[in-house]
Amino acid sequence: MEFVLSQLSGFGGAFYDLAADPVTYMYLIVSVFLGIVFGALPGLTATLAVTILTGFFGNKIPLDYSLIALLGAYVGAIYGGSYPSILLNIPGTAASAATAMDGHPLAKAGRGGEALGLTTTASFIGTLIGTVALLIFVWVLLLISKNIASPEKAMLALFGILLSGTLMSEDLVIKGWIAGLIGLAMAMVGLDPLLSEPRYTFDWPYLFSGFQVVPVLMGAFAVPQIIEGLRHVKMGEVVQLQGRIVPNLATVKRYLPTISRSGVIGTGVGALPGVGEDVAGWVSYGVGKSVSKEGHMFGKGSLEGLLSSETANNACIGGALIPLLVLGIPGSPPAAALMGAFKINNIIPGPTIDPEIILRVVAIMVMASFTMFLMGLFTARIFIKILRIPQTVFLPIVMVLTTIGSFSVGGGINDLYLMLGVGLVAYFMNMLKFPIAPLVIGVILGGLFDETFRRTLFIADGNLSAFISRPGAAILLTMNVALILSQIGAVKRGFGRLIGR
Amino acid sequence: MDDDKAILRARDFWGACTLIVVSIFFLWRTFDIPLWGQNNAGVAGINWYESAAIVPLGIFLALLVLGFVLLGIAVREGGAERALSAAGIGWDKDEAIRFSSIAVILAFYIFGLVPRVDFVLCSGLLVTALIWGFHTGQPRRMVLAASFVVVPAVYALVAHFPQAEWGAPHDDDWVTLAFWVGLTALGLWRGPRDKVAKATLWIAVISPLVLVCAMAFGFRQNVPNRGGLIFAQIEYHYYVTLRPLWRD
Numbered sequence: 001m002e003f004v005l006s007q008l009s010g011f012g013g014a015f016y017d018l019a020a021d022p023v024t025y026m027y028l029i030v031s032v033f034l035g036i037v038f039g040a041l042p043g044l045t046a047t048l049a050v051t052i053l054t055g056f057f058g059n060k061i062p063l064d065y066s067l068i069a070l071l072g073a074y075v076g077a078i079y080g081g082s083y084p085s086i087l088l089n090i091p092g093t094a095a096s097a098a099t100a101m102d103g104h105p106l107a108k109a110g111r112g113g114e115a116l117g118l119t120t121t122a123s124f125i126g127t128l129i130g131t132v133a134l135l136i137f138v139w140v141l142l143l144i145s146k147n148i149a150s151p152e153k154a155m156l157a158l159f160g161i162l163l164s165g166t167l168m169s170e171d172l173v174i175k176g177w178i179a180g181l182i183g184l185a186m187a188m189v190g191l192d193p194l195l196s197e198p199r200y201t202f203d204w205p206y207l208f209s210g211f212q213v214v215p216v217l218m219g220a221f222a223v224p225q226i227i228e229g230l231r232h233v234k235m236g237e238v239v240q241l242q243g244r245i246v247p248n249l250a251t252v253k254r255y256l257p258t259i260s261r262s263g264v265i266g267t268g269v270g271a272l273p274g275v276g277e278d279v280a281g282w283v284s285y286g287v288g289k290s291v292s293k294e295g296h297m298f299g300k301g302s303l304e305g306l307l308s309s310e311t312a313n314n315a316c317i318g319g320a321l322i323p324l325l326v327l328g329i330p331g332s333p334p335a336a337a338l339m340g341a342f343k344i345n346n347i348i349p350g351p352t353i354d355p356e357i358i359l360r361v362v363a364i365m366v367m368a369s370f371t372m373f374l375m376g377l378f379t380a381r382i383f384i385k386i387l388r389i390p391q392t393v394f395l396p397i398v399m400v401l402t403t404i405g406s407f408s409v410g411g412g413i414n415d416l417y418l419m420l421g422v423g424l425v426a427y428f429m430n431m432l433k434f435p436i437a438p439l440v441i442g443v444i445l446g447g448l449f450d451e452t453f454r455r456t457l458f459i460a461d462g463n464l465s466a467f468i469s470r471p472g473a474a475i476l477l478t479m480n481v482a483l484i485l486s487q488i489g490a491v492k493r494g495f496g497r498l499i500g501r
Numbered sequence: 502m503d504d505d506k507a508i509l510r511a512r513d514f515w516g517a518c519t520l521i522v523v524s525i526f527f528l529w530r531t532f533d534i535p536l537w538g539q540n541n542a543g544v545a546g547i548n549w550y551e552s553a554a555i556v557p558l559g560i561f562l563a564l565l566v567l568g569f570v571l572l573g574i575a576v577r578e579g580g581a582e583r584a585l586s587a588a589g590i591g592w593d594k595d596e597a598i599r600f601s602s603i604a605v606i607l608a609f610y611i612f613g614l615v616p617r618v619d620f621v622l623c624s625g626l627l628v629t630a631l632i633w634g635f636h637t638g639q640p641r642r643m644v645l646a647a648s649f650v651v652v653p654a655v656y657a658l659v660a661h662f663p664q665a666e667w668g669a670p671h672d673d674d675w676v677t678l679a680f681w682v683g684l685t686a687l688g689l690w691r692g693p694r695d696k697v698a699k700a701t702l703w704i705a706v707i708s709p710l711v712l713v714c715a716m717a718f719g720f721r722q723n724v725p726n727r728g729g730l731i732f733a734q735i736e737y738h739y740y741v742t743l744r745p746l747w748r749d
Contacts, residue, residue, distance in 0.1 A: 060720040171509065172574065178520065178567050185527070185560045192553035199534055199553060200527065227603050230631060232638025393697055396631035397708045399607070400624045403615060404712050408722035413616045413664075420611045424604065432516045433509060450556045462550030 035076020055405020113243030129263030130318020183442020223423020270319020613654025619729025
């Protein structure tokens with residue numbers, strides 16, 4: 001109890017500092033607004049919102065404001081995806097795909113206002129649940145992670161890449177692993193971190209410092225989106241909004257158990273490395289359908305179905321920040337973009353992170369969720385108007401944003417060449433159903449994996465048992481091996497037979 | 502197996518082949534990095550476990566193995582049989598034109614225009630070409646839009662290779678401006694008279710202008726080609742005409 005109270009008092013101090021600064025509100029309002037716009041426009045995603053804003057705010061303003069801008073956009077974008085899901089039956093972001101299942105039937109039944117109001121409230125409560133979990137668990141894990149050394153870090157980085165590859169593959173699991181390994185391979189370019197030996201630089205001085213994170217992020221997430229979205233799409237009919245948006249308190253109270261359950265599920269899924277808000281939304285929707293009394297109504301306009309997915313995808317944000325802040329492993333694709341922002345600010349998320357930063361992140365999340373709640377309830381009609389903008393109009397602007405953002409972070413034309421190259425490769429990978437997030441996570445964690453893996457071998461004079469002599473490393477190594485074996489057909493069948501006996 | 506899956510496996514066949522070739526190439530390059538503790542001119546090299554090649558070697562070997570696994574899956578599921586026919590890999594002429602036009606526009610914009618031409622002008626041309634070329638979905642427009650970007654980009658590349666000179670004569674800026682005006686006029690003359698057509702010019706002018714000014718004067722960051730035709734004027738008047746107003 002004392003621990004929780006000390007956490008709350010630390011959070012209170014950080015919250016007060018931010019709330020007392022008028023500039024905070026300027027960044028909050030602008031970033032949450034931009035985030036909702038990015039989420040509401042089909043073709044733009046939360047990852048893209050955080051990535052593009054990293055180019056603009058990443059290292060150009062004080063860290064606090066930079067974090068406000070990026071977290072505000074993250075929270076806003078995940079929520080904003082619900083608008084087109086409910087009113088157009090087109091998910092604004094992958095995270096809101098499950099929201100469309102019940103949101104659109106509700107809107108067609110003349111309950112669009114009620115659906116939007118409840119979605120806003122659920123997203124708000126979901127974000128808060130995730131944030132509380134972040135405040136508590138991040139500290140518990142930080143205490144444990146103090147004992148983490150090079151072998152554990154190497155195995156953990158590998159586990160993050162493999163797990164995200166496994167869970168994010170739409171098609172074959174090995175495609176996720178290949179994507180992660182391509183990311184790792186990209187991180188090997190440049191002078192190696194221990195001996196300064198040049199690797200794959202082809203005598204091009206630009207490559208000596210390795211691939212920069214922001215151009216890779218922009219290329220991997222923005223360019224394929226632009227290429228894919230620049231096509232003639234017949235705009236769907238926006239369902240006329242009926243009813244008041246401000247929700248009925250009694251309804252919220254009635255569905256509070258659903259909201260709480262979904263918040264916990266979303267936070268838990270978010271805490272898994274590399275697994276994003278879309279998975280959280282579907283898992284929570286699936287659980288809701290199986291445990292709810294009105295499960296048979298899911299997909300036909302059930303409020304419980306709507307709240308299950310919408311609460312979970314926002315709760316996932318707090319969950320995704322837990323592995324990012326404690327272990328330096330992003331919990332979701334937007335968190336990977338956020339890690340890029342940390343990197344360009346010379347902050348290394350992980351056991352050595354300044355605890356003050358964590359408290360500020362929590363305070364910003366609370367403020368961003370309040371801002372999102374108020375904007376959602378009182379300015380929803382502005383966002384509905386934005387839904388009518390065709391993507392062929394805003395994607396060219398995104399290209400200009402991406403170009404200038406990528407250029408200004410590194411200040412060089414070579415970054416633009418890198419961005420376009422990565423973008424074209426990522427587009428083809430998308431076409432072949434390779435997930436892109438593991439690639440980015442591989443690029444971000446590649447340096448950490450290389451350094452810690454080799455440092456372990458250095459210290460142990462090449463003795464590979466260093467990876468099993470420490471209990472933490474042995475557990476993580478076992479998890480890596482188990483993860484790989486679990487995807488091999490023969491092993492699966494053998495295990496199935498063993499259980500059968 | 503449904504048709505989409507069969508197409509995907511045919512594509513996987515080519516994807517796996519590419520992956521195998523790339524992995525072999527980089528494995529070969531990995532052996533340029535000292536690995537086995539060679540003795541160079543009497544100086545002992547490093548041990549294998551200290552080598553900078555050890556992790557990349559593992560990665561590219563793993564990629565090679567996974568490439569063969571993917572190839573095996575693609576062949577087993579009929580990907581190899583379909584891989585050599587256009588229909589087998591899901592070739593769609595209109596989609597190919599669409600993708601190629603976008604790729605050409607982006608490549609010439611990034612490699613030809615941005616390093617040499619004023620950012621407002623080249624981005625204005627890009628925005629106009631992408632909206633006009635792709636909003637209606639007509640392949641003829643896409644190709645025409647791409648050619649409006651390619652010509653000034655090729656001119657800039659040839660006239661100012663390898664990069665724009667300081668205090669350049671701005672000939673490439675004028676050529677780009679001429680093509681932008683030409684494409685805008687074409688859009689207004691031959692295009693549909695809908696809201697998007699009317700808004701294109703405003704979007705193409707305002708969005709790069711606001712972004713470049715925000716980046717240069719708001720965030721005080723470097724922007725591409727500061728000596729460009731438009732931006733040089735903006736920068737001059739910002740520091741000489743406008744800034745003294747509030748500095749004094």
